[in-house]
Amino acid sequence: MHGRMMFQPLLISSLIEHAARYHGDTAIISKNTDGSMVNTDWSTISDNAKRFAKSLNALGLKSHDRIATIAWNNHRHLESWYGISGNEMICHTINPRLFPEQLIFIINDAQDKAILFDKTFLPLVAGVKAHIPNVQHFIFFGGYDADVVQALPEALFYDDLIAQQTADFEWPQFDETTASSLCYTSGTTGNPKGALYSHRSTVLHSLAIGLPDSLNLSANDIMMPVVPMFHVNAWGTPYAAAMIGCSIILPGPGLDGASLVHLIDHYKVSVALGVPTIWQGLLSAAKAAGSKLTSMNRNVVGGSACPPSMIHSFRQDFDCDTIHAWGMTETSPLGTANQLKAKHHALSKTEQAQIRQSQGRPPYGSSLRICDQENSTRTLATDGQTTGNLQIKGHWIIDSYFGKSESALTSDGWFDTGDIATLDQDGYLSIQDRAKDLIKSGGEWISSVELENIALDYGADISMAAVIAATHPKWDERPVLIAVKAPNSPVTEAQLLDHYADKIAKWQIPDKVIFANSIPLNGAGKMLKKDLREQYGSVLIESE
């Protein structure tokens, strides 16, 4: 017997319809690639999304065609997302920081029919054009531009396309499990693989991230997604923002600390989201500018583990509550977020802060377990101590990769994340390491993340820290710290190693500190440990 309630498919178009209907005048403020600002609102975003959907139809594009975007977080990019997915096409966001060969691979693998791009990426697009024969349309995110015409004579102009259309368009209705968007994992080994999200998974994920124990999003919020829209759909925030009707500040290409501090203070941003490296830059810039980031009551940190010292600084110096979250491309991304429970009210501030350091617990719709490294379906204790392979299951978790016939799951239906973690009785997740970044010294595991956090805890002298497994003739592997000093810092190797002395067991202290000018990052802002291992992995053999 079926219930007697209305059935409406959970479609991405229903999000923008809600925003246009009930939050039409809510501000969307966007920084263009040239640095100029645009003030728009949900009503206009919705109208332009409809115009663009009609433009796509006029170009002869069909349902399920993949339409790629290579763009910053800005209003045209936002409009195009709703225009593409709302119109039953698939929005393929491309990370412009990939190497051209990876870009070519991805565009061909996805069989993209059109590419939308910001001016920054004109050389990139023009450069790969000869190698992507499936692409029929190159659409520049802007109006007529002579540079664009010169580099890419066949280019179309987004502003002209939508100007030719009216906004009278009814979003098509279709099955909610239809594919909506595609995002490739940056993949440190092998070719990138695509995660293909559905309308249903996206809408359910939006509901889950809006909840008070996740990102706590309301129409009182002025949200700034610093995390790029090409990085797991800016963690789904552009969808959730429409669902909730909050205001968005889109920071465009300016992701340096000073630019972000200006946007936060000028537009009274209440919540911003990004990876730790972004926040490191922002903290320094805010201190330099004397800003207290008054409007920002919370920030969300994910993508990599957030050092406890950063959480502390946000709370102590800026009265800003850091929400530590965990997820990945394959998980849409929200797997966990760290908020307290009622039973924690009785704890001291210090004990509460301790709990808030982990990656948090799953919202409804996401389930976690840890399993044996040798036997991927043997579950381990959730005692907060036992480490194992982190596996996940839920409404917005990958089942199989785009274009692959084989399942991406364990034999009993869980996705193995490649992270090594503990889980406690309350569901709080603590990521210990990526499975491949653990250091195995004389048969014992050492967590590189823990060693990095201690280095960052040294203070402002150390701006970045990576710990890798270096080959060792006796212990197989030993930890080596690669650190980036703040300008003019006098800190020495001996001082840093001394800092470890009372914090961990002696055998876990790195064998060596290497001061580097920089640490290579991938397109998502994560440290490329594979590159570091190639560069420094033999340093203990050479020095002996």
Next chain:
Amino acid sequence: MHGRMMFQPLLISSLIEHAARYHGDTAIISKNTDGSMVNTDWSTISDNAKRFAKSLNALGLKSHDRIATIAWNNHRHLESWYGISGNEMICHTINPRLFPEQLIFIINDAQDKAILFDKTFLPLVAGVKAHIPNVQHFIFFGGYDADVVQALPEALFYDDLIAQQTADFEWPQFDETTASSLCYTSGTTGNPKGALYSHRSTVLHSLAIGLPDSLNLSANDIMMPVVPMFHVNAWGTPYAAAMIGCSIILPGPGLDGASLVHLIDHYKVSVALGVPTIWQGLLSAAKAAGSKLTSMNRNVVGGSACPPSMIHSFRQDFDCDTIHAWGMTETSPLGTANQLKAKHHALSKTEQAQIRQSQGRPPYGSSLRICDQENSTRTLATDGQTTGNLQIKGHWIIDSYFGKSESALTSDGWFDTGDIATLDQDGYLSIQDRAKDLIKSGGEWISSVELENIALDYGADISMAAVIAATHPKWDERPVLIAVKAPNSPVTEAQLLDHYADKIAKWQIPDKVIFANSIPLNGAGKMLKKDLREQYGSVLIESE
């Protein structure tokens, strides 16, 4: 092309599974029918729900069978809900305040196979037994009880049933549009009609009511649903609480102000939900007890319009933020909730308070429109001024009533609520009246709700107020105020009418004030205006 995300049906069992897994030790505190308290938790609720599911199977009950409950808000009732719906049966909550004939009609219409009941309702159940031949099992919510055996020899005992079962049970997986629960509207005209919810509608509704702009539910909350579980599933809060993992205080039969004040203060309730008449009693009791209701940071008022004076008193005297919400049995129930938007930050406290008086705006998943009274599909302006028939659409809105073949909707697919309302550009809903409670005086409409609010605004002298349309020889209808005075209040008819003078147009002022000892309420705590009209509707003719 389908997305490549996992598909899991949105089932009610997934809510209790989440609570058991990640919030197992979170407290559920329940007042028994005899007044004793029980401390349990989500883990035990989950185990007992599984035991009860097995008991239902052992009794030979089948998928889709309707299992009725006549019970207060308590832990056994909560367990049974998950046991019934999780096991693909249909949980039919019955309002014990109905007349026996209505009770008989409902049980037979639903074809209930079993009835679960609290001791309070033993006489009721024993009294109707002879008229409900479909019912095969009478299950008492408790252990062996001699009174029960005497009145109802065939009765089974819930505690014994679950004691015979172990908790090793896997919830069945099935289509998410399967019926989960059934609730009849109290219906002031004609026979009651059943709203049949689905698993999908219930889970989506739970997500929506948890959002910050709805009830803002987190695992930091200690929630007390005062609204009965037989009244639109306690507004869906027992489902949302499991999804969120918050603590619940179940107040059992003691819904008087003093009992509620004690529970709030003793168990540190952070949010409570109920109808205005409940809050009226609670405000008096809290003032009498000298309680400041310190832990309660917000309360949710729905079921009937909340008088502005009540919202003011909660904020002013108790630092408690009242969330005014609107919904009905056919809408699961959440249609709207009142929270501000970012653009309102710039307004004065008084202007903000003014906005907060209305019923609020719809969350994602619920859409509203107002239509012409003569032409139910002609939409009217959303200007905050134009009144019309309120219609609603969404994932948890009724499509057709249980057992009826005809649609419950307009020809273009909206549900007409029977309320008369305005909507403004921001989606804020202001209920003016029930369509049938409007007063049509000389061709002009007068809102009874507005006149009632003015009467309640007189102060503590007036504890209840109802305005009805009385037949008038010249104007067809004229408003008459039926008011209940506070004990020993000296207020007179002339003083009350004088109070209207500078607040509304002269022709809208009631023709007469009648002081009554009480105003009849229906099972949901709503004033029975139909009864008042029968009693007082001719008072202007008689008096002329």
